[in-house]
Amino acid sequence: MMYRNYNVPVDKIFCGDNLELIRQLPDDSIQLVITSPPYFQQRDYGGGMGNEENVEQYIEILLRLFRECVRVLKDDGSIVFNLGDKYQNGSLLLVPYRFAITVTETGIVKLVNEITWVKKNPTPRQFQRRLVSSTEPFFHFVKSDKYFYNLDAFMASDGYRKKSRNGKNSGQKYFALIEQSDLNKEQKSKAQLALAEVIQEVRSGQIDSFRMKIRGIHAEPFGGQEGGRKIQLEKNGFTIIRIHGNKLKKDVIEMPVESIKGCKHPAIYPVAIVEEFLHLLTRIGDLVLDPFIGSGSTAVACKKLGRHFIGYDINPEYCDLARERIANTPSEILYLFSKFTL
16 A cells, blocks of 8 residues: 555555665655654664663664654654663663753754653562652654644543532632631622632533632732732632633653563553554544554554554564554554545
8 A cells, every 4th residue: 555645655564674764765754753762771672773882872873763754754743752761870871861852952853742651550670779660751853833733632532521520519618718818808708709609600510610719818829910810819809710621631641551462572562652642643544654663552553543654673573563463453443534545
């Protein structure tokens, strides 16, 4: 299957040196590059990078590939790199951050976010002189301000359900705080009336919840203009913050480390994390590249969500594993638009 007008075979795993393979791709052909390169001196991946003598060599080699990723990326595309850190002589090397700084200093990309992966099931090691590492960063890079960003799809991707807070006791504590405050009689009366009105808004479902700040009871907010919360506190002695239930999607993804029975790959990339980024940074039918495909998690996520993929790995055994996983993965979204996008 060839991709659009680029004459690029897609939905395939290619076995070989990713730097040589990526040079065969045309400029501006990839919507998303998402990958997790071999970590520096952490595991034996059966060849390829990761076993350099020092971290500077590791980053230099990785930067060569990164420049090619930027070349093949569309103007509205994104690059997402996940790297792990390394202890050496009892000290963290800060490898992911060294890489991110090196990349941004080239001037060829901008760093939009560092998204933290919180592992719900980190390896249960017991260290006497340090804590167990349970997080890893994902760096989101772009090469222009025109990058595609579907925040609505990202917000909906984890099945968020709004919690009802319209119980009978909603906000009752504020009445007692108003009485305890140093507001004058008129201000207290206005505060009680406003509180009763907003409680009714919660109970009727107009808003999800609220917070009340009372002068002398709660800390004053920073900043503020005329009509803002700080000004309201000064003039009225109170302010009410209405919360409409819209979820705030943070730069944190909580996800367990994935494992597959019988899989020989030492570091399986969670499919669900890839799905999060596919929702945020791609559309159905877009082309995604993973130059370190490993066990095939990126390709599996793409197939499930109706995106096209290209994967590279230098280890033939991992390539076979990835192809097997893909073959056994059903598509949750039919390629309804394939005949129009290919």
